[in-house]
Amino acid sequence: MNELANSFAFNNAWLIPALPFFSFLVVGLFIRPVSDKLAGIVATLSVATAAFLSIWLAFDYFSAFPAGAEHPGLISWSFEWLRYEEHLAVNVGVLVDSLSILLMVVVTFVSSLVHLYSIGYMKGEDGYGRYFTYLNLFTFSMLGLVVAPNILQTYVFWELVGVSSFLLIGFYYTKPSAVSASKKAFIVTRFADLFFLIGVLLIAVVGYNAMSMFGAPGSLPDNVSAFDFSYLTSSGVSIMMNNLGLLTPAMILIFIGAAGKSALFPLHIWLPDAMEGPTPVSALIHAATMVVAGVYLVARLFMPFAASGTALLVAGYVGAFTCLFAAVIACTQDDIKRVLAYSTLSQIGYMIFALGVASATETLGYTASLFHLFTHAFFKALLFLGAGAVIHAVHTNNIWNMGGLAKKMPITNITFLIATLAISGVWPFAGFFSKDEIIASAFGTHHYVIFAVGLLVAGITAFYMFRIYIVTFLGKARSEAVNKAHEAPMTMTIPLIILAALSAVAGFVHFGDFVSVGAESGHAEGGFPIWIPALLSGLSGIAIAWFIYAGNSERSKALTERLGAIYRVIYAKFYIDEIYLFVTHKIIFRFISAPIAWFDKRIVDGGVDLTGWMTRRGGAVFSRLQTGQAQTYTTWMVNGVIAVAVLIWIFVS
């Protein structure tokens, strides 16, 4: 700890999340109404300094704790935000360890590049200042999420991330499709957050009850709160929860929360629609940062996940299935951003099942997954920004009326090619190393089914990536818009170039030394060189794509006819969206909220009106007793006398 004590970066690590927040306030309230240009610059600068700071912090941290040695989680700054109960305090702060540094670096770096790119991309759009405010808000909440020392702060920023993505997706709020997409994104992630919240509550309460009975576990300070990760990830707690039989359900609940944010299988429907937002947004949020939040969460709680065993397995299989499912759909899509969205789904599937196959002892999967996260952030962001440049130029998303852009937009073409190679896992580029490690870890831990899926998807990924590349950049121009296309301005190309460089070189980083869990670092031990089959499947995918789409396109049209029905089903994304729509509108709205609204109006409300009506009826009935006949009145009186006398007689005796 002491080595870091005097490091400037560590001591004011809180600046990293704080800078975007301050600039969000400043730009949002003051600069936005004044001048757009200034807003863009200030926003970008704040995130850039945050990036610089986080790199400096990373440098200090890894110099203090060299590769291979144990990487302790140090809290650089925290204050007690909320105190529910004795052992249930929430101290908001900044936790610095290898995982959070990785995420901080990735998030700030990609975010600053996207900010830079957006200055060019968004020029002339109305609501320019508003865009940058939201972007800063997103960066702030994402950073808040990754540096959280306790699970409740994670949940808090988890929600803020959800809201900022809602605001960004719905940026073009005049477009009904963007509005419904943002609504859909928020509600689906909110649905997942519900399970996450229940999971958090469950763990916190179990921890609280345990601590209020037996006090804090030995190794931890006695005012530790049941939310803190240090408590949750301590092995004693996991064992205790396991024998209570609560660990697995809690972990699965939290995993559902992670699945929602990272758009795994059942909850993935919002990500493709999220493409309605401006492309840099998709690049930042739906490629590099937000969607990996789920992966980060599982990684952060890896020890309890591993302790529960089944939870990890569930993660594994869900990840694998998503990986395959998304890859298959990606092959059929025409919109360039939709394809990239599905490819993100599939890559995240990779990361999740990499974590899934790992275990307390076999931590290679953990390192592989984070390594892939690290590399994927760069080349996927590049792919999206490239696609953005293309769309910016030809003003359409549909790849079939692009084509032959290579000549028109050389830089974009090259950078896009590098990224495509990287993602397909071709040797020198980053994708190869991270994807290879994942497949190796799957093989190493004898999950052969997942291994097979990983291998197959590597091929499919290569296929649909090159399909996109070939159709957009090579071949003849398929629409006259292409002829007018010209290279993107400087502010847009610089980030492309930087990202391209990174996706090329990132693979060579000895990731294992830096990021690992448990004692020894995660290195692929010898045995059968897994990278060979992985590379082969990737190359075969490229070949097939080349064969179908290069040259004339009849062959691809012939292929689609032959597949026929299957093609249509895949193209329609297996009708999952329609199922969801059916469930929400038809079942929830028609069969639950409508009857409740009706029930409330008719029965409960009716009940009140009924009592009112009955009193009036009673009044009318009794008023008819007054017949006007004096002698009826006197009869009432005499009978009244007799009644009272008899009543007294009966009651008193």
Add this chain to the structure above:
Amino acid sequence: MDITLNPADLTHTIAFYTLALTSIVAALIVVTAKRIFRAAVALAVVLICGAGFYILLNYDFIAGVQLLVYVGGIVILIVFAVMLTSSLESIEEPPSLGRKALGLFSSLAFLATAVIAFSETKFPLSSISAEQPKDVAKAVGRKLLDYGAGGYVLPFEVISLLLLASVIGAIVVARNPKRKNEGSAT
């Protein structure tokens, strides 16, 4: 069951039962007579029998007052009212059956409750008549004007107010509106 019949009791008892019988029959006529005038006469008979009862209870003074005031005054007043409000011969159709049944039920129920109540309760009174102050009139007179402890001078004053107020009220209500206006018009 010894039946002791000495001459004084015998006349006393016979007088009681005859008077009782006549007064009950007359009362029934009062309430059921078709012609209202006939009812007025029956009322007079009932009141006279009442006076007879008072004598039996040896309250001759009260009997006298009853005869004078009640029979002499009030019944005559009622006859005037009968004449003022309807011709002598006017036949009054009987009340509706339902009302008669209800009236009968109520009165009989009251009678039954009262009789049962009497038979059940032991009145703190001696069953034989205690010796009565010889001169009822003097005793009543003295009591009425006695300011002391047992005196009833207060009700005496109050009853006068009551009669005055009733008379004033009656005049105002029954005054003929036409004549009053002419009077003031001149």
Add this chain to the structure above:
Amino acid sequence: MNALAPEIIVAVTGFVVLLADLFLAEKRKHILGPLALVGLVVGGVAVFNLMPQTVEALGGRFVFNPVAGWFKLLFILAGAFTAIFCWQSRAKEKLESDGEFYSVMLFTLVGMMFLISATDLITLYISLELATIPLFALAAWKKGDPLSGEAGLKYVIFGALASGLLLYGLGLLYGLAGSADLQTIRETITASPALWLAAGIITAGIGFKITMVPFHMWAADVYQGAPTTVTAYLSVASKSAGIAFMFQMFFGIFGAQLSEWGWLIAGLATVTMTLGNLVAIVQNNIKRFMAFSAISQAGYIILGFLGPFSESVPSMLYYLFIYVFTNMAVFGVIIYYNDTTGKENIDDYKGLSRTNPVIALVMMLGLFSLAGIPPLSGFVGKFFLFNIAAKAGYHWLVAVAALNSTISLYYYLRIVRQMYMEPPTADAKSLSMSKALAFTFLILTIGVTLFGVIPGIYETINAQTSGWLSALQLFP
């Protein structure tokens, strides 16, 4: 002699007014009203300086204790307000026989005052009759109007039967106790079927007077038929007299048995409240509406008889005190509006708040106080009565009573709605008001608003009267 001073003063005022009416020329007749008022005020002052002590007169036949004193104040207040309204009412067919009206009313007032101070059966009965029989005539005062006649007729028939029955009951009591003195009766009577029959009959007598349910039938028709000033007088003075009579009977005679008859009181109270409130909802004629409101108020007042507690008497007196002011405020507006526009239906009060806001405000405050809305005095009065019911353990009754006051709020709000929410009808015009009437309304509004909040009134009543019940050794 001074114990009888108040009664004598009022009686003498009655005579003076009668004679003045005889000798004054037509145009000078308008001073009869103030004359009666002066008499009443002097009578009130007489009561006040007698107030705190207990004085006996006529060898124990007449007793003046604080309870009797407060009741007399109530009667005088009611009489004074009625006199003012009669004096101020500029009804088109001016009640020619004003003089007689004031004197008859004053005599009934004297009857009520004697009623509460009587200690023996005879005085009690005679003063009760003095307080009732002239009212039959008052009910039929408006000669031209057949309705008034009909009201008088119904009142006579019902009243006569009630007094006959009451006599029979008192006879039973006399027989059971062998003496006419209330004190001895209370000590000698023991539970027996005859006593219960007597109790039944006396409840009927009381019920007739304070419009308790099985005996309330006459109220609606008589209140509607009688001239409004008489209705006001009936609803306030006659009801208070009924309560005074109930004091004499239920505390005076049946004191010992009262704690066992809690269920009877509770039953009667529930039925009275509920029926009064329910029927009031569907009424259109404002006077008939006030009849049923009065019936429901009777239901609330008899809550005080649930189990003799030291708070029972002061709470009831306090409630009656507030009831006089509140009811007179509402009736004042009704009389004033009825006299000037001749309208008697609730719908005729449309938009009153626009045409003459002052009256509307007085009416609204009065109605809300009747409904028991804080911070008006009606609420405080009702709260103390409900408190007694709770003290006696009848929590269900408190719930019923509170729900009833909610229902009562419903129909009071119906009038407020007419006044405040409906637009005024075309011919509505703002009516002028004489200074005297305005001053009366001011006093009434003060009574309605401030009496609840100022603790002094309840505290003085409580200090003086809470001892009365313990004097009767009723507490177990």
Add this chain to the structure above:
Amino acid sequence: MGLVSWLFVLPFATAIAVILTPAGMPKMVKKIALAGTSLHLALTAFVTYKFVQVAAFSGDAVKDALITHLYLVEKVPWFESLGIQYFVGLDGISMFMVILTSIVIFTGVLASWTVTERPKEFFALLLILVSGVFGVFVSFDLFLFFLFYEVAVLPMYLLIGIWGTGPKEYSAMKLTMMLMASSALILVGFLALYQGSGKETFDLIEISKVHFPIVFQNWVFPVIFIGFGVIGALYPFHTWSPDGHSSAPTAVSMLHAGVLMKLGGYGALRIGLYLLPEGAQNWALFFMGLTTINIIYGAFAAIKQKDLKFFTAYSSVSHCGFVLFGIVTLNMIGVKGAVIQMFSHGIMTALFFGLIGMVYGRTKTRIVTDMGGLAKVMPWLAVCFYIAGLASLGLPGLAGFIAESHIFLGGFVGNQWADATTMRILTVIATMSIVVTAVYVLRGLANVFQGPLKEQFKTLTDATLTEKISTGILVVTLAIVGMAPWYFIDLIEAAVYPMINRLGLTASNWMVF
């Protein structure tokens, strides 16, 4: 006339001043009302400052207190013979509520700047209503409490009946009838407490020293809880809220939903939980079930609503369900959450209704589907609407989340009287409401503010200065409580401790007083 009395006397005095202004100057009426309420804001700030100076927040005395410790107390005997006294004071919860009411009335007066019809009576009644509410929050004598409670209910009839829209008379009558019927129940409860305590006093603190027998508590607690529940929109008795709010004018529904509905929660807490702990323990689970229905029912019903006001009314039914849910969790976290929720929901709904009033003022329609794309024309209102919406669905960083997290955690932690698993299942169901709330909030906001702008709304203007100030204050409060809650929570915790400690007492060790 102590400081605390001024809290409810000042609005009353302003009401009198408003009535006395000469008829011809409506502008003056509004200025006086505004001056009065802003003066009140200052007064509340001063009272808070004094309260914080004198109140103890931590330390053992606070932790294991068994009797509510009051500050700035004024006690004057009123009806001595019956043990009624004018007893006014402040503790953490009352202080928090007074702040809420003061803010809401200030923004309420600002939001009703456009009232033209009979402004004098409108502002007078509004101020009388609020002085009743202040009275309730500071009075600690059952009689005084009840008196102020009913004073607060009555002006509501006239306010909705005269200045309302739509079926105003019907809803005004229904609202008043249901609230008065509920006060009937409360009256039964109060009188039972007064008699049951045998102490011949209405003083809340004295009565709290008495241990009522279990049987007594078992029937008095539900009576009081349901009595207060009706105004707190407890499930079967909530039907007055949609009608009442939708036909009430803006300021009235702001005040009513924002503050009056909190009387329910406050009363249930101050009288129900505090005086009848065992009763609370036996009934907790039943009412928790009811309030869970409340939460879910209100949320689902809100989805179907077309009218903005109905939409917010049902959402406040659901949020008020949270308040009562928090109270019956019977543990420190839950009850604290209930109090925070009272405050946060108060601000949120006041903001919602204020904004709806402003939008309605411009578009003349409240039907969600008729409007669209208003964000382009009135950005300020749109932003505030979004913040209110996000606060209501419990977005962290805004007050909603703090309250809801407390309540959910409280539900999960449970207590030793209710069966933990059922409590947890109910809490899970209640938690589902955050999703349903999100659905209806976003659907509503999207329809109104997003999407293409309709022709006829092109010329609409954005918020005027007064509107900006009122919405601004509310938004800032939401944010402050949301981001820096620790200060408020100490304020409440000190007041909630006695209530929780009393739950632990059993008949035997009650003799501690």
Add this chain to the structure above:
Amino acid sequence: MSFSPELHHWLILSTILFSIGIYGVLTRRNAVGVLMSVELLLNSAAMNFLIFNHYASKPFIDGAIMALFIIAVAAAEAVIAMALFVAIFRSRKTVDVTQINTLKG
């Protein structure tokens, strides 16, 4: 069972008269008839007082005084009742109680 009239014989007699009076009040159509029945009631009540007074253990006179007063009250009632009937007859041309029922509801 001696035939000479005992206390309860007298009471039964007066109660019978009382009940007949009640029957009369309840059923008589003519207002004056009702008044006559009321007179019956009052008379039997007065008799009641005298009976109790007669059989009182101590020499009492209160009952007799009460009887006297009852007669006076009966007179007062009769006066007012008659005045009312006359007024009603003048305006309604009938004294049939069952037809005078405009006030109802």
